[in-house]
Amino acid sequence: MLERLSAEGLVEHVSEKAGVGRPGQVWSLTGAGHARFPDSHAQMTLELIAAARSAFGEEGLDRLIAARETASAQSYGEQLTAPDLEARLEQLALARAREGYMAKVEPHPDGGWLLIENHCPICAAARACQGFCRSELALFRLMLGDGVSIERTDHILAGARRCAYRVQPAAI
Template sequence: MQKTRQRIIEYLKRHGQATVDELSEALDHLTAVTVRHHLDVLRREGLVAPPEIQHRRTPGRPKYVYRLTEKAEALFPHNVSTLTGHLLSEVKNLLDAQQIDVLFEAIAERMAESIPPGPEGEPMDARLERLVAYLNEQGYEAHWEPHPEGFVLYTSNCPYRGVSEEHEELCTMDMHYISRALGKIPRRLEHLMEGSFSCAYLIEATQPETV
């Protein structure tokens, strides 16, 4: 990221919010025009929220303050993967294999229920569009392509990376809710965890519906 914009993000993270004048002073007295330019770029990238009016307690013009978005918060280090890994390890120590399968299937069912339902008799390409939209909201960087045997769904990012390497149940969970969403059992062709550039799932056109 461009250095000045990185400094703006770091300042907003430390202080919670800031005006253009405050940012100008913090950035070695950059002009207000330059600061606004960088803020506009960050807003277009979804990292800074639109300015909010903050009324003064004393007479005078209201000031506009800028804050980071949730997307920007993801730029900073966090320990979620480590914590999640520890929690999953403890759960697996407490449950037997069958109970673990039931647990992850239940999670997959809940995730599948989050995908907006389509009309009865919906064609597979429309189902894939709905599924891809949901997966991309969850950070999978998904898309699909036609295939001689049907369709292939690609996910080029793993939201569980850092955890799924030790807990393959998460990959199985993905397979399960993809199956629930599409009404067909996918066959995995490629796997990020095995060094591929994406996970790829074949949805065979001739396969009977599961739902």
């Protein structure tokens, strides 16, 4: 099935070595594959962003994004209850997965972890307004706490197949 989808240009894979044995295949949707799962709210979202920008300017749009960030922080605050960083990161990935980001956590070979989001359910909005991506990164930093370094390593809007964030204690 995956080979057929690959031949149609809907999925692609990369090989990843994860210990002994044959390398694993990590499959992801291509741009054409993502188009098969359209965001039915994308057009309305783009129209609302344009209307907010027109009515309130960039400052007003930034205030709306900040309000969304505050609401998300409250929700995540209720879900991220673990005392240690790795467990909180797993809880964050679970919350993001429930929101449609297909999120997971993997160990980073140089220490720390990767928070990986294989899908972006707000991609249309993020393309129209980079404030959403900036806000999400700030939200991750807030939720994982002081003493944690978070760096975006892959970005769908920059042409990557996913968004990924390297997370590690700041002392590493």
